Amino acid sequence: MRPATPVVVVRSLAFNALFYLVLLGYFVVALPTLLLPRWGILRLARHWAHTNLWLLRVVCRIDVDWRGIEKIPRGAVLVAAKHQSAWETFALLTVLAEPTFILKRELLWIPFYGWFAQHAGMIPVERGGGKPALVAMTARAREALLEGRQIVVFPEGTRRPPGAEPKYKFGIAHLYAEGVAPCVPIALNSGLFWPRRQFLRYPGTIAVEVLDPIAPGLPMEEFFQRLQQDIEAATTRLMAQASASPAR
Secondary structure (H helix, E strand, C coil), X not given: CCCCCHHHHHHHHHHHHHHHHHHHHHHHHHHHHHHCCHHHHHHHHHHHHHHHHHHHHHHHCEEEEEECHHHCCCCCEEEEECCCCCHHHHXXXXXXXXXXXXXXXXXXXXXXXXXXXXXXXXXXXXXXXXXXXXXXXHHXXXXXXXXXXXXXXXXXXXXCCCCCCCCCCCHHHHHHCCCCCCXXXXXXXXXXXXXXXXXXXXXXXXXXXECCCECCCCCHHHHXXXXXXXXXXXXXXXXXXXXXXXXX
């Protein structure tokens, strides 16, 4: 990781303060959406995500290079994204029409956040719940796909630092095996600029690349291997490109 210069530290502190102030403000503004259909909270969440990207650009000088967005089909789709930081948990809201994230059940216990996540139709999964938890998650996901929603899954289940050995979970293959929608892999290098478990935000351009969709019908194991190979190869390339670019 690059050294943290005084300028980076000051910008990072300013951004984090603004980020949480903005989040608190949106929580208050969003309360009336609990009385509306889910489109209300989804629209406000998208606006919040755009605000965060603007703050990153203005305060931390972090831009975004979206590549291949046109490859995302309309309607129901399974989105499998690399997970390096908290950045993608909100940034992907800006490019999907009606997303629903698969998230750990404990997040629904958080005041405000949990209320809005439930109202938006996010899909909780109980880690360590074994086969019953997988079956319940798959059933909820199938319902969401039949409604034409985009299900966002982080196949590794948690944030992994850039360059770490990938640890994909087979649950993504069970969702794909439902055969309801194609799977769109997404590679990114966000961890280079928004490192996990750190407050620092490094200037530069986060690259997000939407890869070719994987049509339904492949055997589960073949799909699982292809998904991991496609995402990891593209992620490695994006990180190498970022490393070759001059620091801002």
